Amino acid sequence: MYKIREALTPDIHHIIEQRRQMFLDIGFENTDTLSDVAEAFGPWVEQKMSAGDYLGWFATTERGDVVAGLGLWLIEWPPHLIGTSAHRAYILNVYTHPDHRRQGLAKRLTETAIDWCKEHGIDYIFLHASQHGRPIYEALDFKQGSEMRLVL
Numbered sequence: 001m002y003k004i005r006e007a008l009t010p011d012i013h014h015i016i017e018q019r020r021q022m023f024l025d026i027g028f029e030n031t032d033t034l035s036d037v038a039e040a041f042g043p044w045v046e047q048k049m050s051a052g053d054y055l056g057w058f059a060t061t062e063r064g065d066v067v068a069g070l071g072l073w074l075i076e077w078p079p080h081l082i083g084t085s086a087h088r089a090y091i092l093n094v095y096t097h098p099d100h101r102r103q104g105l106a107k108r109l110t111e112t113a114i115d116w117c118k119e120h121g122i123d124y125i126f127l128h129a130s131q132h133g134r135p136i137y138e139a140l141d142f143k144q145g146s147e148m149r150l151v152l
Contacts, residue, residue, distance in 0.1 A: 007056030007071075016045070018068075022095040059109060067100040070094045072092075073092060083124030092128075111140070
């Protein structure tokens with residue numbers, strides 16, 4: 001019933017809208033900030049897609065309607081004890097429209113990203129999971145890390 005396809009540059013509006021909806025779903029309510037983020041994110045994602053540093057996939061209906069999506073940002077990274085490839089992959093912008101949830105779409109999209117990483121020698125993938133997404137990633141063997149952060 002659903003098909004997975006690659007996201008292309010003309011699909012940026014879908015990526016931006018799904019990112020916005022994702023933030024709303026996790027409880028972020030400041031629409032002014034969301035608008036500012038969307039305005040800044042559009043050129044960023046377009047540049048990253050053009051450079052080959054951002055990949056994306058969508059789940060579509062038989063009619064071609066985009067109902068779920070996932071992004072994969074390739075970040076240049078030095079070889080490390082837990083990963084020796086020149087890049088790390090960061091999964092972001094995972095979103096499924098409410099009418100299409102519980103169909104395994106987020107899992108299928110994540111598996112697509114994992115398979116792409118395996119095929120391209122990327123040996124370290126990380127993400128930040130919402131409470132709703134955590135069981136999906138745990139089932140795919142993602143482990144909790146020790147990241148700390150400082151917001152300036």
